Structure formats: C-alpha cells, structure tokens
Amino acid sequence: AAGVIQSPRHLIKEKRETATLKCYPIPRHDTVYWYQQGPGQDPQFLISFYEKMQSDKGSIPDRFSAQQFSDYHSELNMSSLELGDSALYFCASTKRYGSSTDTQYFGPGTRLTVL
C-alpha cells in the first residue's frame, strides 16, 4: 500500500538559512498534519490542513509557514533557521469523514540539522 512520502529525508542547513520540507499524503487522504520531534522528545504538533485550508495551528514559530496544494501535497517553509530547529519533522495524513477522522499515518520524517 502507498505510504506518506516526505522529502528530503535529510537536510543540513546553516543558521539563518531557509529550508523547505515536502509531504505527499497517501492517495485520497485530504488532511495533513506536521509534527516536530526534538532529540529525546515526543512529537509536537505544528500545523494541519484540511482540503487545502489551514485547520489548526500549534506551537509553530512565526518563522515557519506551510500550505497544502491542489494535489494535497504540503510544504513546510522554515526561514531564519536556528540551532534549536534541528529536529525530525514528520508529516502525517488521514482521511476525514465528517466529524470523525481515520487514523493518522506518518511519513518517514525529514531530519533537519542546523549548523
């Protein structure tokens, strides 16, 4: 079965640079979530999209922005990178059914290292 695809898998950036992370959800999934997992920590919710509209926002810095495109893929844009942004970034997708939702399936993650 098709899974969530994230690219790139690894990314190394310098401080103050920008980075773009991409997420391709499972086919027919209409909802995307982004999570950040720091070293030794649990994943923290950043932002989500449903049908190409932002649906919820968590502890996402103002330096970060994201969107979901017409083909349902999503991109997380990160500017003015800081050392503390080094983390594993997960994208998860699901299908929404009215007021309920299916299980979230996670991509393999993008490991961002800021030097």
Place this chain on the structure above:
Amino acid sequence: AQTVTQSQPEMSVQEAETVTLSCTYDTSESNYYLFWYKQPPSRQMILVIRQEAYKQQNATENRFSVNFQKAAKSFSLKISDSQLGDTAMYFCAFMSPIGGYAGGTSYGKLTFGQGTILTVHP
C-alpha cells in the same frame, strides 16, 4: 488542554515474555481516541493499536492489546510473546474528535506522552 503521561521512561523484558506499558491522560471529553505508536531505531512512527473511547471493548491487534479504563483515564498496552523486533520507543497519544470540545476546537491533532523505551532481551 489534554495531557498524556507515560510514567515509565524505560522498560525491559525477556524475549517471549509479556510486558505492560502504562499511560494516563487527562480530558474533560466523553468521546475521544487513544493510540499507541511505536518508534523503532529507524525513527519511523508506526501505529500499533487504536481505541475509541465510546467502545467498551478493549482493542486487540495480534500480540498487542490494551486495557482501557475510561473512569480512571488509563490506557495501558500489553505486549505478549515479546520479540526482539518490538524493541522501540512507544508513544501513547490522545486525539479529540473533530469539532468542538470543552475549552477549544479539535481538528484531529495528536497529543503524545513522553514515551517509554522498551528493550527486548534475547
């Protein structure tokens, strides 16, 4: 806001034995979803099991089962016949149903516990 607590930072078990991982949560909602995710050394997040709060029957997936105690807000994971491949970090996660809930609106985000590192020894 909902909180999820895993009080066991690390657990170990011998191969073929049974181990139980604990999870408690705090919510004022009556309907919600609970999950256990596994994160092996590859760091991939893999769904282990899912429980809907309105279902009284405990979920089971092969060697994995849960003990869901709604009144106590407890959601433990039992792994039977432990295998070396079960070695991983295990996260308990909470999700409110989409729509309104006391104190805010949920759009299906997951709130995770701190995780329990499980090591299975041969």
